[in-house]
């Protein structure tokens with residue numbers, strides 16, 4: 735009996751879309767990263783770098799990773815746009831926070847923006863992936879160095895990982911996406927969002 739229910743649960747889970755919020759201050763490389771991720775997983779070339787403009791609204795990317803349907807929400811990181819981020823928190827299964835690892839003069843801004851994200855109640859328990867982007871540049875710091883710079887408190891029991899990536903050459907992209915799927919599958923927050931969506935009726939997941 736248990737295996738029947740477990741099989742059904744696994745089946746329903748595999749159909750459910752998992753929402754991943756991509757945050758970070760302006761010019762961190764969020765949109766470029768999403769385009770790269772789309773091209774890695776769909777074999778369709780993403781937008782060329784010079785066609786990507788600063789984000790004002792919302793970019794959505796649907797990607798299938800190890801049979802899971804992921805929906806990425808990429809928001810603008812300019813100071814005046816950061817107040818919009820919280821409107822997406824409640825529905826997010828996980829958060830990706832992108833940092834330009836080649837630009838230490840902006841680490842302080844990134845740190846305070848991230849700390850504010852982590853303090854928000856609506857993101858309680860959401861797994862967090864912090865990306866040290868632009869590793870193709872020689873001045874980029876490693877993920878370990880970035881972790882030292884950010885010196886994050888209040889991570890408590892949150893599941894998190896730092897990963898070194900390049901939205902240009904694709905370094906670390908697959909590792910990042912696969913880690914996200916793995917932790918979201920096991921996360922209590924995913925279970926909570928699934929129960930909430932099924933209580934709201936069909937089509938809401």
Ligand SMILES: Nc1nc2c(ncn2[C@@H]2O[C@H](COP(=O)(O)OP(=O)(O)OP(=O)(O)O)[C@@H](O)[C@H]2O)c(=O)[nH]1
Pocket residue numbers: 758759760761762763764765766767783786787788789790809810811812867868869870871899900901902903
């Ligand atoms: N060298 C290098 N440049 C990158 C990389 N990722 C992004 N860039 C460049 O960084 C700049 C900003 O990239 P975007 O993807 O627009 O940054 P964003 O975080 O989406 O910015 P907002 O939408 O304003 O929040 C662009 O000039 C990109 O070409 C990378 O991995 N390596």
Ligand SMILES: [Mg+2]
Pocket residue numbers: 764765766787788789808809810811
């Ligand atoms: Mg953008």
